[in-house]
Amino acid sequence: MTDTTGGPAQLRARLAATGYLADDGLATACHLALALHRPIFCEGAPGAGKTSLATALAEALDAPLIRLQCYEGIDAAQALYDWDFPRQLLHLRAGHDDTDLYDERFLVTRPLLRALRTSPAVLLIDEIDRADDEFEAFLLELLSEYTVTIPELGTVRAVAPPAVVLTSNRTREVHDALKRRCLYHWFDHPDFARELAIVRRRRPDVSEQLARQVTAAVRRIRGADLIKPPGVAETIDWAEALAVLGAEALETDSGVATLGTVVKYHEDLEPARAALREELGA
Ligand SMILES: Nc1ncnc2c1ncn2[C@@H]1O[C@H](COP(=O)(O)OP(=O)(O)O)[C@@H](O)[C@H]1O
Ligand SMILES: [Mg+2]
Incomplete structure (x- = not known):
């Protein structure tokens, strides 16, 4: 194209x-x-x-x-095309001969085709x-x-x-x-300004202040040594979770309570909490 x-x-x-x-x-x-x-x-x-x-x-x-x-x-039959075997059988059983068994009608088109x-x-x-x-x-x-x-x-x-x-x-x-x-x-992870813009764009209901703080905190958490550092998707989820709870700003208690949107490994939880406290000066 x-x-x-x-x-x-x-x-x-x-x-x-x-x-x-x-x-x-x-x-x-x-x-x-x-x-x-x-x-x-x-x-x-x-x-x-x-x-x-x-x-x-x-x-x-x-x-x-x-x-x-x-x-x-995954193989070509799932990605490209396949033949509809049950329908071909029905066709034969209905008394048709096998000359048009591989007709377009029996072709199952998959995404690549x-x-x-x-x-x-x-x-x-x-x-x-x-x-x-x-x-x-x-x-x-x-x-x-x-x-x-x-x-x-x-x-x-x-x-x-x-x-x-x-x-x-x-x-x-x-x-x-x-x-x-x-x-x-x-x-790569976007820079701060673009990540903030993405959060604002995807979740316009989240306050500017909360979006800023969450974006900054996620960046800090990424700096900790985690098994799975959070991506943009997690930043968006965290901001949304806090907004749903009525938060206008990121605070230690609500932040820790909602870390499940950001951290998906038990081992990452403690380093993430520590990074969050550090970010909030708590
Ligand atoms: N540059 C971007 N602009 C807008 N939204 C983004 C951007 N990058 C990531 N997102 C959002 O982050 C989430 C995860 O993105 P996704 O495309 O599923 O990631 P991936 O396929 O790399 O795992 C989606 O909700 C997406 O809308
Ligand atoms: Mg993907």
């Missing part, structure tokens, strides 16, 4: 209009990915805004979002690190040619390649070959 949005600045503005705040680096990477018809490979910690980039991009480009969630053991047949489209291949090597190799081929051959039906070629967003939470390294095919973008 061609980026008809102008340049990085315009794309950034369009993403912002959907509620997604990208920095210059990300806006440029997205713009280039679209202009060069290359997938964008988004890697970074969970909650850093990778999946929601695809959603925002689809909205910004006014294109449908087609999502493939990867998991251990749907993405080839839809234009324009944004294809999200989410959490590729959960899939195995074979599936990666299969994807690499598909993303090089945007063509697949269904033996019984023939070759399907994308009218126009979809915009592709690949994400990885980096639970393992994805192969260089696949990365080489893509433009790479590392998702």
Whole structure:
């Protein structure tokens, strides 16, 4: 898909209009990915805004979002297409012969095939690190040619390649070959100003003061040595939880009581509490 949005600045503005705040680096990477018809490979910690980039991009480009969630053991039958075996059997039992068993009617279209047949489209291949090597190799081929051959039906070629967003939470390294095919973008935690802006944007009901304090406290907690440092998603959740409790400002007691929105490992709780107290000078 061609980026008809102008340049990085315009794309950034369009993403912002959907509620997604990208920095210059990300806006440029997205713009280039679209202009060069290359997938964008988004890697970074969970909650850093990778999946929601695809959603925002689809909205910004006014294109449908087609999502493939990867998991251990996923294969072409789940990702590309499959045949509806029970319906084929019924067809045979109804007395039809087997000449049209592999007709379009019996084809079950999965996200990757749907993405080839839809234009324009944004294809999200989410959490590729959960899939195995074979599936990666299969994807690499598909993303090089945007063509697949269904033996019984023939070759399907994308009218126009979809915009592709690949994400990885980096639970393992994805192969260089696949990365080489893509433009790479590392998702770091945003700086203070952008994280605050994201919280304000996603939870307009949270007071400015509370949003500021929560954002600052999360940054402090990230500095502690945690098993799972909180992402933007946790900052948003924490601010919302406190707002729901009627807080206008972050205080030690309510802060500690709501840390379950921020910290998801028992071992992280004590260091997080300590960081919060330090932040509040308590
Ligand atoms: N740059 C951003 N602009 C707006 N919201 C963001 C941004 N980054 C993260 N978020 C919000 O944080 C939450 C987690 O983001 P998500 O895309 O699911 O993270 P990931 O896929 O990296 O684990 C979502 O609610 C998302 O809306
Ligand atoms: Mg995600």
